[in-house]
Structure formats: C-alpha cells, structure tokens
Amino acid sequence: MSTTQLSPPARDSQFATRGALLDAAERLFSQNGIEGTSVRDIIKAAGANLGAINYHFGTKDRLALEVFARRIEPVNRARLARLDALEAGVGRRKLKLEQILEALVRPALESEGQGAKNCDDFMRLISRSFQEPNAEVKKFVEQQFAEVAHRFDAAILRALPGLPPQELFWRMCFVYGALHHGLQTWLQFEQMPYAMLTPAARKPDREGLIQRLISFMAAGLSAPGSKPR
Amino acid sequence: MSTTQLSPPARDSQFATRGALLDAAERLFSQNGIEGTSVRDIIKAAGANLGAINYHFGTKDRLALEVFARRIEPVNRARLARLDALEAGVGRRKLKLEQILEALVRPALESEGQGAKNCDDFMRLISRSFQEPNAEVKKFVEQQFAEVAHRFDAAILRALPGLPPQELFWRMCFVYGALHHGLQTWLQFEQMPYAMLTPAARKPDREGLIQRLISFMAAGLSAPGSKPR
DNA sequence: CGGAAGTTCATACGTTTGTTTCATGCACTC
DNA sequence: GAGTGCATGAAACAAACGTATGAACTTCCG
Numbered sequence: 001m002s003t004t005q006l007s008p009p010a011r012d013s014q015f016a017t018r019g020a021l022l023d024a025a026e027r028l029f030s031q032n033g034i035e036g037t038s039v040r041d042i043i044k045a046a047g048a049n050l051g052a053i054n055y056h057f058g059t060k061d062r063l064a065l066e067v068f069a070r071r072i073e074p075v076n077r078a079r080l081a082r083l084d085a086l087e088a089g090v091g092r093r094k095l096k097l098e099q100i101l102e103a104l105v106r107p108a109l110e111s112e113g114q115g116a117k118n119c120d121d122f123m124r125l126i127s128r129s130f131q132e133p134n135a136e137v138k139k140f141v142e143q144q145f146a147e148v149a150h151r152f153d154a155a156i157l158r159a160l161p162g163l164p165p166q167e168l169f170w171r172m173c174f175v176y177g178a179l180h181h182g183l184q185t186w187l188q189f190e191q192m193p194y195a196m197l198t199p200a201a202r203k204p205d206r207e208g209l210i211q212r213l214i215s216f217m218a219a220g221l222s223a224p225g226s227k228p229r
Numbered sequence: 230m231s232t233t234q235l236s237p238p239a240r241d242s243q244f245a246t247r248g249a250l251l252d253a254a255e256r257l258f259s260q261n262g263i264e265g266t267s268v269r270d271i272i273k274a275a276g277a278n279l280g281a282i283n284y285h286f287g288t289k290d291r292l293a294l295e296v297f298a299r300r301i302e303p304v305n306r307a308r309l310a311r312l313d314a315l316e317a318g319v320g321r322r323k324l325k326l327e328q329i330l331e332a333l334v335r336p337a338l339e340s341e342g343q344g345a346k347n348c349d350d351f352m353r354l355i356s357r358s359f360q361e362p363n364a365e366v367k368k369f370v371e372q373q374f375a376e377v378a379h380r381f382d383a384a385i386l387r388a389l390p391g392l393p394p395q396e397l398f399w400r401m402c403f404v405y406g407a408l409h410h411g412l413q414t415w416l417q418f419e420q421m422p423y424a425m426l427t428p429a430a431r432k433p434d435r436e437g438l439i440q441r442l443i444s445f446m447a448a449g450l451s452a453p454g455s456k457p458r
Numbered sequence: 459c460g461g462a463a464g465t466t467c468a469t470a471c472g473t474t475t476g477t478t479t480c481a482t483g484c485a486c487t488c
Numbered sequence: 489g490a491g492t493g494c495a496t497g498a499a500a501c502a503a504a505c506g507t508a509t510g511a512a513c514t515t516c517c518g
Contacts, residue, residue, distance in 0.1 A: 035261075039507090040506095049466055051466065051507095054507065060506065131357050143422075145423060146423045166429050169424070169429060169430040174407035176410060177408070177411055178410075200393075212400070219448045220448045221445075222448065223449075224448075267474075269474085278498080279476095279499095280496065289477090
C-alpha cells in the first residue's frame with residue numbers, strides 16, 4: 001500500500017464483502033457513532049471475518065472515512081451540478097432564491113445512485129457528520145463542505161443583492177443547521193418521543209419537507225437586517 | 230422539577246474532586262464525545278484517581294448523565310422562567326414573536342450560575358446533545374427538551390394565530406437546528422476552516438449572534454405557507 | 459492439471475477499556 | 489487521643505478493543 005488512494009482499483013466484480021462492510025458500518029455508525037461501534041460489531045452485522053477489515057480498508061479509521069466519502073461526495077456533486085444547470089439556464093438574469101435553495105436541499109434528501117434500502121442510514125450519517133469527533137472524518141467533511149458553501153454563498157448573494165456578506169455567512173450557518181436538524185428529525189420521526197407526543201405533528205412526505213425547508217430558509221435569508229442595538 | 234435526583238445530598242463542602250471530574254469530563258466529552266473519552270483521560274485531566282469515578286458517580290454512564298444534566302437543566306429552567314415572566318407581564322395582550330424567541334435563545338448563550346471559564350465547553354455540549362448516541366443521555370435530553378418545546382410551541386402559536394400547528398412543528402424543528410448549529414459555529418469560529426477562509430466572515434459578539442438568530446428565526450416562522458404543489 | 463492472484467478464515471498479540479478491591483489518609487466528635 | 493466516617497490512593501481484574509499473521513480456500517488463466 002503505497003499512497004493514500006482510498007479505493008482499490010475497483011476493477012473487481014466481487015464487491016460483496018467490501019460493500020456489506022460499508023453498509024453495516026454506515027448503519028452502526030449512524031446509530032452509535034464511530035467510537036461507539038467496534039469493528040467486531042461491523043463484521044458481525046456484515047457476516048464477514050475480522051480480517052476483512054484489515055484486508056479491504058487497512059484500519060477502522062480508513063473504513064470510517066470511506067463510509068462518509070461514499071455518501072457525501074455524490075450529494076455535493078449533485079448540488080453543484082444543479083446549481084450549474086440553474087446558472088447556465090438563466091444567462092444574465094437573476095435566479096430566484098427558492099431555486100438556489102432547492103438545489104441545496106433536494107440532493108440531500110434524495111437517494112440518488114443507490115438502492116434505497118439504507119438510504120435513511122446514510123442521511124442520518126450526513127446530518128451527523130458535522131459533529132463528528134473523529135479528526136480525519138471531520139477534516140474531510142469540512143473540505144467537502146467548503147466548496148459547496150462557497151458556490152452557494154455566491155449564488156445567494158446575487159439573488160439577495162442588499163445583503164452584506166457578513167450577514168450572509170451567519171444566515172447560511174442557520175440554514176445548514178435547519179437543514180440537518182430537520183432532516184434528522186424527519187428520518188427519525190417515529191422514534192422521536194417529542195414528535196409522538198405532539199398530536200398535531202405529522203410526518204410529511206419527502207416533497208413536503210423539501211417545500212417547508214425551502215420556504216423557511218428563504219424567509220430567514222430575506223429577513224430585514226437585525227436591528228442595530 | 231419532579232425528575233430523578235441525580236446528585237448526592239450535596240451537604241458536603243468538599244466538592245473539589247467531584248467538580249473537577251465534572252469539568253474535565255465536560256471538556257473532553259465536548260471535544261471527543263462520550264465514547265471517545267476514557268475514564269483515564271478524565272481523571273488525568275482532573276488530577277484525580279481512578280477510584281474517584283466509581284466513588285462519586287458509580288459508573289461512567291452516570292457521570293455522563295450528570296455532566297449533561299448539570300448544564301441543561303439550568304438553561305431550560307431559565308427559558309421557562311423568562312417565558313413565564315413575559316406572559317405574566319402582558320396579561321391578555323399578545324406577545325411579540327421576537328420576545329418569545331429571545332426567551333428561547335438567550336439562556337442558551339449565557340453562562341448563568343457558573344464561572345465563565347469553561348462556558349464554551351458546556352455550550353458545545355448542549356449543541357451536541359441532540360445527536361448523542363448514548364441511550365441514557367439521549368433519553369434525558371429529550372425529556373428535558375419536551376417540556377420546553379411544548380411551552381414555547383404554545384406561546385408561539387398564540388403569537389402567530391394563522392399558523393397551522395402542523396406547520397409549527399416543523400418550523401420549530403428548523404429553529405432548533407439553526408440555534409444549535411449557529412451556536413456551535415460561533416463557539417468554534419476560530420477553529421472552523423471554512424470560516425477562516427471566508428474573508429467576509431467575522432465573529433460577532435454574543436449579543437450580535439442573539440440578534441441575528443432571533444431575526445432569522447422570526448422571519449422563518451412568519452414565512453407564508455409553502456405553496457401547495 | 460497446476461500454479462498464481464485474490465479473498466476469507468481462525469487465531470493470536472499487545473493495549474486499553476470500565477470497574478472493583480482494599481489499604482491508607484484526612485477531619486472531626488466524644 | 490482513640491475512634492468514626494468520608495475521601496483518596498495504588499494495584500489488579502476480566503473483558504473488549506484495533507490490528508496483525510499465516511494458513512486455507514476460491515477463481516481463473518495458461
């Protein structure tokens with residue numbers, strides 16, 4: 001093993017064990033965290049052997065990195081692709097705020113390019129990724145996020161010309177918080193004791209959540225400036 | 230509060246070791262998570278002995294529970310007290326949305342009833358508490374949260390009479406997400422690579438963050454209904 | 459057939475984990 | 489000043505941890 005190439009050449013057709021390990025690790029990480037999951041838990045859930053982790057990933061940390069990368073990269077690629085398409089389509093006219101936000105929100109909620117079986121697990125993982133204590137994973141997530149954030153910052157600034165960049169930074173921070181926590185709550189709705197005890201609370205379908213997120217975010221971003229004290 | 234009494238009678242005057250353990254655990258938990266922190270890390274940081282954990286708390290899980298409880302309970306008590314005072318003050322007139330939100334936000338950002346030394350640590354802890362994998366801690370946090378949430382739901386519903394309760398639930402979910410992620414970003418601003426690379430981003434003082442949070446949340450909560458598709 | 463590459467297996471190693479034990483230290487009452 | 493609780497200390501425990509190793513198995517091409 002010479003360099004830091006994450007995946008083996010991938011020309012092989014036998015991904016059974018490797019994929020099962022990633023799936024199992026994803027589910028367990030999303031439930032118990034990385035440190036709270038042992039490699040023995042993972043291989044048991046995947047029906048594999050202890051040596052398989054060393055063979056396929058080297059170390060547990062590397063496995064964790066791959067678990068996150070496998071899910072986060074496609075989502076962020078889809079976000080940027082949607083934004084590109086949007087900006088290409090309008091030419092020099094201005095984009096609507098809601099369009100930009102949809103490009104940010106929808107990819108995170110849609111399970112593209114994968115069987116929807118454990119789609120929930122990976123979404124939970126994403127919404128937890130920001131709090132991840134694991135240093136390497138955290139660094140990776142932050143790098144991935146930075147590119148997306150810069151692109152969307154610029155787009156939204158064009159859609160809201162009156163907003164000072166200093167304000168935009170914090171409002172976008174609130175936007176990401178709302179997105180991740182909303183996503184998390186939606187996914188675990190049935191297990192949330194507070195949601196179950198609130199008779200008025202019902203779980204909308206995916207599209208309903210997307211629309212609610214977008215309208216909340218758009219209103220928050222368009223808020224009048226906070227009063228100077 | 231009728232909850233389970235976590236602490237011993239507390240008639241003793243020698244809190245040195247016990248308090249040092251709680252402080253050290255708080256800091257380490259907020260940095261590395263519960264599972265990522267060993268009891269030996271804690272006693273080393275606290276300058277205590279291994280037996281002290283067993284003597285003062287019994288088990289690591291119970292120590293973790295006390296670490297969270299010590300910080301979350303006062304914040305939630307302050308929130309409810311502020312809301313009580315607000316509602317008592319206005320009689321039958323309506324409260325302004327921003328007033329209610331301030332009662333929700335400000336206690337989380339102010340380090341009441343403690344030396345401000347590791348105030349950051351405990352705020353980090355709070356903003357992470359929702360994602361906590363530890364089952365007991367999670368249950369406790371959710372119970373604590375439920376009471377606050379119900380009270381504030383009712384208050385905000387009175388301030389926004391047009392809003393369907395079903396909508397309120399999700400908008401409040403976004404509000405809490407914005408609060409926790411905003412708080413987290415504010416606390417770790419200097420360590421956030423994205424923030425450091427965004428020249429326009431500056432860290433406001435505590436009051437500035439509170440005002441930005443409130444105006445964002447108020448606008449999001451007051452958003453027009455998401456368009457029926 | 460036979461050997462070579464790729465993959466899985468059982469097993470073991472050395473640490474680190476949470477917890478326990480019991481002897482020792484301290485402070486204060488009788 | 490001996491005795492009595494409370495608190496701390498050093499040491500040890502079994503269990504679980506991540507990782508490493510080498511033999512066995514499968515697959516496939518010459």
